Amino acid sequence: MFEHIHAAPADPILGLGEAFKSETRSNKINLGIGVYKDAKGNTPIMQAVKEAEGRLFKFETSKNYLAIDGVAEFNARTKALLFGADSEVVSQGRACTVQSLGGTGALRIAAEFIKRQTKARNVWISSPTWPNHNAIFNAVGMTICEYRWYDAERKALDWDNLIADLSRADAGDVVLLHGCCHNPTGIDPTPAQWEALAKMSAQKGWLPLFDFAYQGLANGLEEDALGLRTFAATHQELLVSSSFSKNFGLYNERVGAFTLVAATKEIAATALTQVKAIVRTLYSNPASHGAATVATVLADPELRKSWEDELSEMRNRIKQMRHRFVELLKQYGAEQDFSFIIEQNGMFSFSGLSAEQVDRLKEEFAIYAVRSGRINVAGITEDNIHHLCQSIVKVL
Ligand code: LMR
Secondary structure (H helix, E strand, O other), X not given: OHHHOOOOOOOOOHHHHHHHHOOOOOOOEEOOOOOOOOOOOOOOOOHHHHHHHHHHHHHOOOOOOOOOOOOHHHHHHHHHHXXXXXXXXXXXXXXXXXXXXXXXXXHHHHHHHHHHHOOOOEEEEEEOOOHHHHHXXXXXXXXXXXXXXXXXXXXXXXXXXXXXXXXXXXXXXXXXXXXXXXXXXXXOOOHHHHHHHHHHHHHHXXXXXXEEOOOOOOOOOOHHHHHHHHHHHHOOOEEEEEEOOOOOOOHHHOEEEEEEEOOOHHHHXXXXXXXXXXXXXXXXXXXOHHHHHHHHHHHOHXXXXXXXHHHHHHXXXXXXXXXXXXXHHHHOOOOOOOOHHHHOOOOXXXXXXXXXHHHHHHHHHOEEOOOOOEEEHHHOOXXXXXXXXXXXXXXX
16 A cells, blocks of 8 residues: 555755755755754754763663653753743743653644644644644644744834734634744844733733744843743743753754643643643653753753853854854845844844745755755854855855
8 A cells, every 4th residue: 555655745954954964065064954053063062961961871770761741850940941930830830841852742742732622723823934833733633824924025023914914813723933033034023022912812812832942042041031921921821832952952862841831720730631641642751861961950050050151152153153144245245235134033044045046055055055045043154154155145
């Protein structure tokens, strides 16, 4: 029966990595997948992570199964990071967290939970968005509705159309929001816009789902949680998918979390039993190493400081590269104004390059980016930036 199977198209993001590996030109640059690179072009293991791993190696006494919801300390620390250690949501016991296989795993748990335990059938997703959002909600049979996010002319948030589109979302619809560092545009709402969105959501009775994969990469761990915390202050119920892939550099350890906030502690505890039932059918229980590493770092003041300092360095390097990128594009003769790139948050920049221009970058200059025009600014280094900017100017 397998002879009837059609080949699936290559993944628009991960497929690029595979193509990049077989690229033979020595000046090749991978600006596709969202992975941080340091000034030398390496994706480092953070110092606090290395230290925590050493401790785990030394003191771990058993490889027994974890609980279905994972490492308890990790779950508690995740909640504090999301909502603030002293937040009401946490102190009232209204938030339940389960460890997941990265942010993608958390989104899939969210989708399964919504499908099995709520009446919601529509999920509102920004246009553009991370392509896997569509795939994940399609996989559970939900109807995808889009709200406009990006004004290509102004290279800014398309606020009026966003509000116009979301005003059609009904009570009980799921609205998926990027907590910070919107993927792919890098454009986030202002504090006042978060307030307005939270107010609209509470009034209309949406179920907000935050995809929060980049905490700490826009302006800081606390600052980046502003949107989520604004919603948490005004909603009895919401869902969060969060990830430690980027802010801990733990990409291949698959560490993320699904968090559910309910109106009361009791409702949250009951809902958690259903989340655990979902996990049991998907992968039974998660792997320990990555989550134990994160918990070790977050629980130890010294390691935590080291992690926060290194995360700040990463954030600052990305910001510097944004400035340098804009400066060199101009220097190499770009007539367009690219200064909008400086204002964008996180790893990505929506460059405005067309799919054809991105194809030319790959074919003629060995530069790999997502065909939407998304560029991973965190992959730019002083060594590759000249080739990058000269090549972009040639395809403009
Ligand atoms: C990205 O958008 O590049 C990352 O989130 C990695 C992925 O899984 O697509």
